[in-house]
Amino acid sequence: MTTPSTSLQKACRLLRALSDTRHTRLTDVAAAAGVDKASALRLLETLVAEGLVERDPDTKAFSPGPEWLTLQSAAQRRFDLRPVVRPALIRLANAFEDSAILSVPSGWESVCIELRLGTFPIRANYLDIGSRRPLGVGAGSLALLAALPDNELETVLGCIAPSLRRYPRLNADVLRRHVEATRERGYAVLLDVVVERMGGIAIALPDANGYPLGAISMAALNERILEREATIARALHREADAICATWRGRAPVPTRTAPAPRTAATDKAA
Template structure:
């Protein structure tokens, strides 16, 4: 990597910092400085600006940096050149209109999930604790939990240490054992269900959206008052699965869409 003496533009310096943070081994200021070729004072100044704008986050205890929610919100998971957010928007609208509750689109980001779009229903009490760009550990929230259902056991095991640490710090009522139980039940049913775990008296149902290879690239979910979820679990799950199937059709080879639709 060349040095800061190149007289790089501010934009190129920012790009180098963001690119360096895509490597999980680069998280400390000294690592970022070494990887980018920028002096530590320049890195620190730019990192503070990026943190203010939501493109970088800094752990107050470890002092380590990582990419922030704005990066993931901008990325919005593209598959085969298709914009997943644009593909899913009609589904979110239909779900919110049909059930009058909040419909959410989430994408995976390492051991977390990111809310990249949502649509509020017209029921007076809504799940308004999420916003575009919000991040949660995998398993925290119906959509975030749905992302774990198609994952292999080895993939789940790889993310669990970070997830368990987050549960202990931020969600003490959500035990690692309970997480394992809801993953197992979700795999059996083909959809996730979380009841009164993340927010009291609020619950959700979610389903994964998978790539042609079967990997979870996103999740659709509906969040609402617990009484509105529990009494309609099956209806919600069927509607979510139907919408997920419609989105997945977008990257099927032409001519296979009709056949895929018959199989749903």
């Protein structure tokens, strides 16, 4: 992660950190932004005065302020995948009883911006709206990474290398292999990497030039993904094709055929 060198850069990093609901305490926000606590407090107090951040007088927790929400609303009116994708997430969560997620790229990170929980008793609930991860960490995030042009992919891998230390089962070489497998099969699968016994399956949502606008994914227990991989993959492809057609304002393209499912043994070999 590049060390921010100006107050404006530091303030922007603090605002990005606050988009993740896990970061509300000064210590957590400062650490996530890579800013020392003294500078973070000074800048956050300025942002509070400008209405971009709020601070609870009792808990001292920080959260987005009314001015930030106004800016967010204006931005979403220009470019917001959520209204197009929500029906697909509802259908996927209902059909498979597991969590359906919409993620979008933000720099070299992936951000969860919409989520529909399934009804299966054991839920993959380690993501919340606003959660951020380095690209490649998680199935949706991996789908976004794999959809990038090769030169941009290598740049991203260089940027996220320090962040990958938090994920002992991942490094740049492992991610390159996962990217290759994702491109070959046409969708991403990542198991037992971020959370033990949990995983995900995902597909990117490309724009007219093939650049990823976002990714839709299903998160569940590993065995629930492996047992139904081909079926889930077909459903993701179908929904992705319809979403992209709607977004581009043209008729849906024919549904692609998902490859045959892998076994647990082949997954470990990958």
